Amino acid sequence: MIDLISLFFLSFHTFAAVIGITLNGIVLFLALFRTPKTIAAYTTILINFAITDFLACFTDFFIQMRHIPAGFTMAYMSRGLCTLVGPHFCYLIYSINLGFVAHGLWSLLLGFSYRYYILFHPAPTRKMLIIAIMLISIPSIIQITFLWADDDADEMKRILMDRFPEYELQNATICxxxxxxxxxxxxxxxxxxxxxxxxxxxxxxxxxxxxxxxxSNSKDMSAKTKEMHKQLFEG
Structure with a gap:
């Protein structure tokens, strides 16, 4: 029988993931097929962010991780579909999930930087934006080293059972x-x-x-420019 804490985490992850997948799916569809011409270049950033957030939500639903710190040891207990494969697979998907979450943060900053930049300069080309996206993805790519931090699952479970004997971990998927x-x-x-x-x-x-x-510049802006910035903020 599932305990209340596990039920809470399971419900929270499922609800958040489903909402995130749905909303980002809608954003991705609109960005691909309903983008106004005035913000065509910005679509590159919007698509990048929507795909990143969509995959972050999808992988979170797949793993549904619960963190259990124990001194300098960090354990993860999964209740997602990845448990059907095993703890090391859950850890692999979790590592990918963290990469998407981190890249999403930098993508959000890039979006606002773009909006500020075009107030003073011509809008950058799609190629330049793709290069910018590749640059901000470097730290997240380096995070692939996190895969080497995946220690023996049986040893992880033993450490947790010694540290938290009150936890029911015998049949849990731990990494x-x-x-x-x-x-x-x-x-x-x-x-x-x-x-x-x-x-x-x-x-x-x-x-x-x-x-x-x-x-401050609203009086000097053309109707087209005003409309572009309005749509950027709505995006």
Whole structure:
């Protein structure tokens, strides 16, 4: 019988993943087939973000991970469909999921940077935007080293059972890292946590500056330019 905490995590992951998959599927469809010509170049960023977020939600639904820290050991208990294959497969999908989540954060920053950039310069070409997307994906690609932090599943389960004897882990799908201080794990942890606050502060500053610029120059802008910026903010 499933316990209340596990039921909560299962329900939360399922609900969030289904909503995310649905909404990003809609955004992707609109970006591909219903994009106004005034923001055609921005579609490249929008498609990148929609695909990234869609895959992040899909992989999360597939793994439904619960984190269990134990000192310098970090364990992950999965209740998703990946359990039908095994713990190492769950860890593989989780590593891919983290890459999508991290890339989504940088993609969000790129979107606001683009909106600010075009206030002062001509809109960059689609090729330039693709290059920018490739550049911001580098840290997430480096995160592939996280795969080397996948330690023996039986040993991970033994550590957790010794540390938390009250947990029912005998039939659980457990994977994780025995020592998170190793580079393969630590780089991913730092990349997933440290940029969050600076990135969102930067986004807030950019958004404020964009609005100020639009308000101050609203009288001098053509109707086409106003419509473009309006659609960018709606996007």
């Amino acid at each position: 994780g890292t025995i020592n998170i201080m190793e580079f393969s794990a630590m780089f991913t942890i730092l990349h997933m946590t440290c940029p969050i606050t600076p990135v969102y502060i930067t986004i807030w500053i950019l958004r404020k500056k964009i609005i100020q610029k639009l308000v």
